[in-house]
Amino acid sequence: MTTQDMVLDVRDLVVEFPVGRGEKVHAVSGLDLELRAGETLGILGESGCGKSTAGRAIMQLPPPTSGSVGFDGHELVGLPARTLRRRRARMQLIMQDPISSLNPRRKVKDLVAEGLSIWGFDASLHDGKDKDTVVRELLEAVGLEPDVVWDRRPDELSGGQCQRVCIARALMMRPRVLICDEPVSSLDVSVQAQILNLLEETKERFSFSMVFIAHDVSVVKNISDRVMVLYLGKACEVVPSDGMHRTSVHPYTRMLLASIPGAETEAAADASSWVGASVKTTELPSPLNPPSGCRFRTRCPLATELCATEEPRLREIAPGHLVACHHVATGESGSALA
Ligand SMILES: Nc1ncnc2c1ncn2[C@@H]1O[C@H](COP(=O)(O)OP(=O)(O)O)[C@@H](O)[C@H]1O
Ligand SMILES: [Mg+2]
Structure with a gap:
């Protein structure tokens, strides 16, 4: 470019x-x-x-x-x-x-x-x-x-x-x-x-x-064409919109997808079984005092000690697909799995 x-x-x-x-x-x-x-x-x-x-x-x-x-x-x-x-x-x-x-x-x-x-x-x-x-x-x-x-x-x-x-x-x-x-x-x-x-x-x-x-x-x-997912003032995922119901990997993106009305679609059902259903609280934490490390950790079913101490950086896991999560490995874009 x-x-x-x-x-x-x-x-x-x-x-x-x-x-x-x-x-x-x-x-x-x-x-x-x-x-x-x-x-x-x-x-x-x-x-x-x-x-x-x-x-x-x-x-x-x-x-x-x-x-x-x-x-x-x-x-x-x-x-x-x-x-x-x-x-x-x-x-x-x-x-x-x-x-x-x-x-x-x-x-x-x-x-x-x-x-x-x-x-x-x-x-x-x-x-x-x-x-x-x-x-x-x-x-x-x-x-x-x-x-x-x-x-x-x-x-x-x-x-x-x-x-x-x-x-x-x-x-x-x-x-x-x-x-x-x-x-x-x-x-x-x-x-x-x-x-x-x-x-x-x-x-x-x-x-x-x-x-x-x-x-x-x-x-x-x-x-x-691309979607940037924001959580408490930070980008947690940037993903091509084509097939994002399949390819997105950040637990917060999965939660948003699982919340689409009519979760009977395969992707939404998959999202809710994977993580959406287990999101801990529905309230956004206060932006006056955001959580340390990963801001999503207080609601994230995958959160570990690392998430509280170290902020995950946004990194490219597949061409044009960026994610900020300690629990997603490079190459883990859903497109690679499809
Ligand atoms: N002028 C302002 N003074 C203080 N807080 C603000 C002001 N504008 C927005 N905020 C706060 O900043 C945060 C982000 O708000 P906003 O950008 O409107 O969110 P969104 O558009 O995603 O709903 C919220 O917590 C909101 O209350
Ligand atoms: Mg607004």
């Missing part, structure tokens, strides 16, 4: 929130992440494990406590605000609650063009077309009828339509990277699939790369 293929190169990202009395929330603790051109990287984990914080820290919203974020070959951490705004314009964020991420007083036509207020409309990015034409085309691209929604405000639209407006607005900036933070979690099940399809379709058409954050295994698995 050449460096040109790499659109995001995040190294040792740390985000801590001081909460008084010298205590701090360890929300993200040393995350490495690479995103290649055209790729969708899923970030999966339970609520509270640091997914949103990681996504926002990549955007510098707010900047991380430490670490490095390379975007298209440029470092974003530590940039002066003005330079950052320009560089970041081509990295866009789609959030969970589309309605509250839109200014309720503005009309759709203005919401879509809102990002342009940062540095004006650059017709050269849009084949020389004027702004209104581009807004209309983008509304059509996200499945909205421009004449119908043009003058509407967010409260006159459904949640799914609002998320379409958010996507159009992101596309206006011709993003290289779209970070989607649980983009369908607040939508009706019937609308979720439509928005997921739309994201996949627009990704091809507008050639961006995507970081797709969600707590729902099936959603992440279907849309992603």
Whole structure:
């Protein structure tokens, strides 16, 4: 892989929130992440494990406590605000609650063009077309009828339509990277699939790369090329999504797979018999004082003394498959066993 293929190169990202009395929330603790051109990287984990914080820290919203974020070959951490705004314009964020991420007083036509207020409309990015034409085309691209929604405000639209407006607005900036933070979690099940399809379709058409954050295994698995599993602010496994129900080996990933509703599938049954059913507690430990060594050890059925004293490093056990667990040997990727 050449460096040109790499659109995001995040190294040792740390985000801590001081909460008084010298205590701090360890929300993200040393995350490495690479995103290649055209790729969708899923970030999966339970609520509270640091997914949103990681996504926002990549955007510098707010900047991380430490670490490095390379975007298209440029470092974003530590940039002066003005330079950052320009560089970041081509990295866009789609959030969970589309309605509250839109200014309720503005009309759709203005919401879509809102990002342009940062540095004006650059017709050269849009084949020389004027702004209104581009807004209309983008509304059509996200499945909205421009004449119908043009003058509407967010409260006159459904949640799914609002998320379409958010996507159009992101596309206006011709993003290289779209970070989607649980983009369908607040939508009706019937609308979720439509928005997921739309994201996949627009990704091809507008050639961006995507970081797709969600707590729902099936959603992440279907849309992603690779999946990074986060636990208490650390990556425990990075696995190609194709066949991950078979190949993933980290006890936490197996637990998440076993929790998919309808565990009657062979893989899920296997996962639950192997480890999922024996996970010790269901509560996430406090991020104020994470467990020593492996952060998952307090819930892990495989945990030994070593797990408490030594932190397992993320290492490659098969091409493109990384895992941080003392109990997984190199070459133990399930694909080798299949
Ligand atoms: N601004 C903040 N101040 C203090 N703690 C925070 C703040 N934002 C997030 N956290 C904490 O950081 C942890 C990770 O949160 P978050 O990134 O929202 O998780 P996720 O998106 O995976 O549900 C949680 O324990 C959360 O309570
Ligand atoms: Mg979140």
